[in-house]
Amino acid sequence: MKKTLLDILMCPIDKYFPLECFELDWKENNIIEQGILYCKKCNRFYPIIDEIPIMLPDEFRSEETEKKFLRNNKKRLPSKIINNARPWHI
Numbered sequence: 001m002k003k004t005l006l007d008i009l010m011c012p013i014d015k016y017f018p019l020e021c022f023e024l025d026w027k028e029n030n031i032i033e034q035g036i037l038y039c040k041k042c043n044r045f046y047p048i049i050d051e052i053p054i055m056l057p058d059e060f061r062s063e064e065t066e067k068k069f070l071r072n073n074k075k076r077l078p079s080k081i082i083n084n085a086r087p088w089h090i
């Protein structure tokens, strides 16, 4: 996703804005390839995978895929996300 999207993205659950962004991989032209968006109001994280921010309600999220994503990036993300975020952590 383009970094400029951060100027408009809000949490789909509570509409909180702005979201914190933790970049894991990126390329030129301000494109984030992998990362995490974080809502400090409801303590939810949303992964950015293959440039796509995945911002779905909890019931449509994939626990298996997202926990794998967290495990793979455990050392590069803050503990508030790895150990404590909703809807799940590791």
Ligand SMILES: [Zn+2]
Binding pocket: 011, 012, 013, 014, 015, 016, 039, 040, 041, 042, 043, 044
């Ligand atoms: Zn929220």
